[in-house]
Amino acid sequence: MIDIGTARASRSGPDITGLPAGAMDAIVMARHGDPFAVLGPHKIAQGLWEVRAMLPGAKAVSVVSHDGVSVFEVMEKRHPDGFFVARFSSRERPDYRLKIDWGTATELRQDPYRFGSVLHDSDVRQLREVGNDATYRFLGAQQRAHEGASGFSFAIWAPNARRVSVVGDFNNWDGRAHAMRLRHDGGVWELFIPDLKIGSRYKFEILGAGGNLLPLKADPVAFAAELRPDTASLLYGAPDFKWSDADWMAKRGQGDPRKKPTTIYEVHLGSWMRVPEENNRSLTYRELAEKLIPYVQEMGFSHIELLPITEHPFDGSWGYQTISLFAPTSRFGTPEDFHYFVEAAHAAGIGIILDWVPGHFPVDGHGFGQMDGTHLYEHADPRQGFHQDWGTYIYNFGRSEVASFLVANARFWLERYHLDGLRVDAVASMLYLDYSRKHGEWIPNRYGGNENLEAIDFLRKMNETAYAHSPGATTVAEESTAWPGVSQPTYTGGLGFGFKWNMGWMHDTLRFISKEPVHRRYHYHDLTFGLLYAFSENFILPISHDEVVHGKGSLLGRMPGDEWQRFANMRAYLGFMWGHPGKKLLFMGQEFAQGREWNHDSSIEWDLLQYPVHSGVKDLVRDLNHLYRAIPALHELDCEPRGFEWLVADDSDNSVIAWVRNGEKDGDIAVVVSNFTPVPRENYRLGVPFSGFYREALNTDAGIYGGSNLGNAGGVNAEEAESHGRPYSLDLTLPPLSTLIFERRGG
Known part of the structure; x- marks a missing residue:
């Protein structure tokens, strides 16, 4: 409990230096890699605590009681950029709030640096275990209660970064306000920020491995994102919808899919039907539920296959160059709206297959290429890490955190959005190290061959995981070569897909019919x-x-x-x-x-x-x-x-x-x-x-x-x-x- 009677100890007490030398300047310059060592409450002597806060733009700050009524100490502004310090007596770790005078308004705020770590050691370890869903349960912006407060916990994998901060509408996009804690055991940076509002925009500001400030990065595990051309992630939290499709989910798992009458209507949602009288806009997810689904039902198709609806910056990529793999594109509405679309499809007896792109990702600055100033998600050597045809990065499938990220994403769409299948794009480009490359432009595998052994392992694990956790769902390979066993079980040496596109049949018969x-x-x-x-x-x-x-x-x-x-x-x-x-x-x-x-x-x-x-x-x-x-x-x-x-x-x-x-x-x-x-x-x-x-x-x-x-x-x-x-x-x-x-x- 705080002894208010001795709360002026910072000015009348002993001269104790609680702040490490150089720490304040490092925080002010956003160069400190361990903000929790400096900010928040710190016990500097028996019964004596110091609270430090970095609040750019604040005029004055007080440390007050939990309810905001009692003032424990008016903080001293140690740096004109907003570094504040207060010292007072307390027999135990203080429970306090910060009362901030911004000049135009006063705010009562919880200090994020008084909260302990959100992630446990076991949580961090799971991020490297390929096949579980830890990525979307722990990384990104998770809405949660923590130590008696409600807010969002942020976590991002960036092991080589020198400093990572959450920036957004809630801190004027200033990287000094919410610097994160590094979990050295997993290379994950985390921070819990109380009282944030759903829908707020955010990104990550990263000081790279070389000491340079990187372009602001969208969250690789964002569950919602801004409408292009804007690129920020949006606070939504991992989707956990109430579903009414239990009968559909149970029925789809019955019988052999190889024996079912499967006819698929492939759709690009943005151009299926537009509204000319409203500036030629696309339909929303809810409008598509009312128009597209009855049309498909009347036409007798069993499934709709969606060209990628994961968030992407460029319309001309048709969704195949995605930035936010966990976010349904905001072009057509919110995550709740997409959930409505899937529910409507299942109610009509129609399955939804998503075109899924785990083979490559765009080089846009706000994406997760060179995420921490190093080649983290992608291979460093361009002979392995850069796709010449598409100008995109290629995932490093051999890195456990990357494979875990991608497999968790497959699970995410099948489990959280109840999708009925994934059509995996460009599988051939993943299987062959020399895909679309000349002699000398690729690196052989450890046996001297052109097979991408790491990608093969990844695809097998993805398929095993998808079928284990989503009965009745299916995976489909867009694979254009004679690779054997694409749709054979992994226990027989196959890749484990349910189906494969027959590209040879398509090319041959179209050639014939065009004569x-x-x-x-x-x-x-x-x-x-x-x-x-x-x-x-x-x-x-x-x-x-x-x-x-x-x-x-x-x-x-x-x-x-x-x-x-x-x-x-x-x-x-x-x-x-x-x-x-x-x-x-x-x-x-x-x-x-x-x-x-x-x-x-x-x-x-x-x-x-x-x-x-x-x-x-x-x-x-x-x-x-x-x-x-x-x-x-x-x-x-x-x-x-x-x-x-x-x-x-x-x-x-x-x-x-x-x-x-x-x-x-x-x-x-x-x-x-x-x-x-x-x-x-x-x-x-x-x-x-x-x-x-x-x-x-x-x-x-x-x-x-x-x-x-x-x-x-x-x-x-x-x-x-x-x-x-x-x-x-x-x-x-x-x-x-x-x-x-x-x-x-x-x-």
């Missing part, structure tokens, strides 16, 4: 080659955003011929894709045959739906999605060779291709046949494995889709006439530039 029909006979192998490896991985067939940018035009723009042929080609290709083994992904706008190349600064071309040829393609995609769900043979064995049988793989002269899709139940099959020429083919005999009636479940040439309405009158009975090595056959009419899907039920 004039008269030349397609010479490129027929582009249709068949993919089946040589179709079951080596769990594949997703992607027609993604990458195929409709950078001069490639739209999917419709790839199609040759006059207008009728272009639309017929596109319908036939989509039918071929939905009938082919593999899950499906289609980028927004292609579902109604957008005419122009995608532009991230403008809405997709919704006005085209007034034209029957475009609305017909939209109706086709909707019906393909519903058919894909309704016919088990089209999805149950997507990833298994027993789910596929060739019927026609050699009719290059007619550019006709056909196969059987098998279901789990004997006799449950679908027959898919495509005619990629504009020539109708009457009496085309096609061998089939069973007798019975084959219902024409879908015809891309149907009049309702904009076709010529040529077909098979709803279905065909199999005849006992051998063809294509089968005991039965169908006598078919193949419409021009079309795909037909027939269903035959077992029994």
